[in-house]
Amino acid sequence: MAAKKKGRTIVTLEQWVEIRIRDGKTETTLYPSNEVMLERKAKMDPPPNIVYRRLNFVDGVPPEYYWTTNDPRRREFGGHGIQRMAVDTWLETIAEEAQRGTGHVAPCSDLLPRPKERGGCNCPACTFHQRRLEKRSN
DSSP states (O other): OOOOOOOOOOOEEEEEEEEEEETTEEEEEEESOHHHHHHHHHHOSSOOOEEEEEEEEBTBOOGGGGGGOOOHHHHHHOEEEEEEEOHHHHHHHHHHHHHHTSSSOOOOSOBOOOOGGGTOOOSHHHHHHHHHHHHHHO
C-alpha cells in the first residue's frame, strides 16, 4: 500500500454574505461581521491562509453587484457566488469596502482557484485564476 502524500494544511476563515433587495434598496449583511472575522483571525493557530466569502443573492443580483456576473438569468434570479482570496487580499478588500462606506462587498483584486488540497476545480473561473497564478510564478 502506497503511503498517503500529505499536502499543505489549508486553514480558512469563512464568511456568509447575504444580499437582499428590500423596498428597492440593496442590503448586504455579513455573517460573521468583518470585525468578528478579524478577532477570529487573531486567535487562530496556525493562522488562516485563505478567506472564503460565500455570496447569496436572495432576490436576484442588484446593480451594486453586477461585477459578480454578466449572465442575465443569474442577475434576474440570483443564486450563489464565492470570493476566495489570500488573507492579505481580504484585508485590503475590507479596507477598501470600509473606505467606500456603502456597506456592500467589493470585488477583490486577486481571487484564488479552489485549492488542489480541497479537490481542485476545473470551472472557467478557477481555471482562469489558476493560469493567472501559474503565469505569475514563472
